[in-house]
Amino acid sequence: MAVVTVRRWLSLLILCLLQIVSSQSDYEIPKVTIEAIKPKGFRVFIKDTPKLSLFAFQGRINKAITQTDVGDISGEVTAATNGKWIYEDPNIQLKVGDVIYYYVFAVYDRKGYLKDNLSFTVTELVDVNSQAPVQTDCRPTATVVRIGTACAGQTIFEDNFDSLREDLWQIEQYIPDQPEYPFVSYQRPPNAQTVSVENGYLRIEPKLQQEQPGFNNESLYSGTLNLFSGCTRTAEACRVRAWGASILPPVVSGRITSKTFAFTYGVVEVRAKLPLGDWLYPEILLESQLKKYGTLNYASGVIRIAGALGNRELRLGSNEYGNKVLYGGPIMDLRCRDILTGRKEIINNQLWGDDFHTYSVRWAPDRITFTVDGEEWFRVDPSASGLQGRFNNFCEIPRSLLSLGSSIAPFDDHFQITIGVAAGGITEFTDNVINGDGRPKPWSNRNRKASLNFWKDLPAWIPTWQQPALVIDYIKVKAL
Structure with a gap:
């Protein structure tokens, strides 16, 4: 649930008006219930x-509205809560x-x-504190959602990618830096066609920056990459100029984040x-929304x-690091990033x-478990002293802050889903x-x-990019 801006609402409305079906359809929006809250506040809901x-x-309050207007009260909901689609604004002041x-x-x-052409007249202010609790079959759960209430076993987020829903996802546009420093910029259409939905699948596909409009090979050495229009980070993360060995990010890729959903x-x-x-790798991540334990490393x-490096074969001595190896796990520190991660090799010479x-x-509050195709692998x-007890003094974790959290800290706060593809990095x-x-x-x-040395080796690695896209069928989140 989110209050939408005028610009976003008008864009959504124009798009949706083009798709509105006939009033003779079998579906009709359920009865709308509105409540004016005491001492202030507003609530509207329909049945799921x-x-x-x-x-x-x-x-609009005491003023007519047409279907192209943005109201004084303006919002949208993308998920039901306990059988209702509820929008609330605690700051609206109403009177009888x-x-x-x-x-x-x-x-x-x-x-x-x-x-x-609907209207509602305030005849009373509802005291929500005196209302009897609603009886539901909602069983308690350790899961907490940023907006609303979760019930045990409930699906709290789902996208089957029948379309690219920008009400659920933020398509990122910025130049990433620490701690991974990948050799990419994340760009969204129309800058670059890196994120798309085709035939019910999300595709995130990296491309070469020199092949984008207005760029060529020389641009990487002497040009400027300006992503300020549509930037989803600070301005400093959306503009870079090539200088000396610091070339422009040679790869342009895509990344999306669940902007309205955190849990x-x-x-x-x-x-x-x-x-x-x-030298490609996927990003299928949960990332901290508020970063209350710190932003660095x-x-x-x-x-x-889940992750698997894009190289079909990659070895260091007798150890395999290529696409035969699935890796993943919680990461809490750059220097000791592998302390809590695991790996699983695929069998039968497959990738x-x-x-x-x-x-x-x-x-969960006491354990993080990873499975693939229904089989637990890590x-x-x-x-006894929490996750931080797994790290020695050489590691640079924020121990004083972690001691204020739970035993699973820093994984005891709201996290968002991040999906993307990156290349190279450190x-x-x-x-x-x-x-x-x-x-x-x-x-x-x-x-x-x-980054420069990676780029100079392009003739060797670009022919291997025969299947560079990360393809997602669906994403689902359930409460514990």
Whole structure:
């Protein structure tokens, strides 16, 4: 649930009006219930029905409204709570006699429905503190959602990617830096066609920056990359100028984040086909929303649900690091990032990127468990002194802050879902690994020319990008 801006609401309305179906359809928006709250506040809700995916409200107080107007009271809901689609604004001041003129919009079975020319007269102020509790079959759960209430076993988030829903996802646009420093910029259409939905699948596909409009090979050495229009981070993260060995990010890729959904504890399930291509890696993550334990070097934690490097073969001595190896786990520190992570090799000479697999994490207050295709392959338990007890003094975790949290800290706060594809960087690919063709990794993680040396090796790695896209079938989150 979120209050929408004028610009966003008008864009949504124009799009949806084009898809509104005839009033003769079998579906009708359920009865709208409005309550004026004492001493102040506003609540509106409709009953939940299957296939309902959005409910939006626009209203004006003591002033007429048309279906193209943005109201004084303006909001949308993308998930039901205990059988109702509820929008609340605690800051609206109403009094007996006020008239709210309004219209509502709903998306049912991927079609838009509008009900307008409606009004509500305030005849009383409802004291919510004196209302009897509503009897439901909602069983208690450790799961907490940022908006609303969760019930045990309830699906609290789901996207089957029948369309690209920007009401659920923020398509990122910025130039990432610490702690991974990948050799990419994240860009959204129309800057670059990196994120799309096709035939019910989400595709995030990296491309070369030099092939984007207005750029060429020389641009990487002397040009400027300006992503300020549409930037989703600070201005400093959306503009860079090439200088010396610091070339522009040579790869442009995509990344999305669940902007309206965050939760603490639950089961996340992602059915995905991982990318194949030298020096690529997928990002299927849970990332801290508020970063209350710090912003540097994974201080507030990242849960990697699944990852496999894009190289078909990659070795260091007898150890395999390529796409035959699934890796993941909680990350709390850059220097000691592998302390809590695990790995699983696929059998029968297959690759994780050859087919779809279902990757899942069960995140609970006392344990984090990872499964693939229904089989548990890794788990992490806190020590007697919490997760921080698993780290020695060489590691740079925020111990004083973690001691204020629970035993699973920093994984005891709201996290969001992040999906993307990156390339290179200084954390995912160990120095001195040898590719399947006998070529060594072309850059050193500590070398200031890392991105440049990666780029110079383009003739060797670009032919391997035959399947560079991360393809997602669905993402689902359930309460514990």
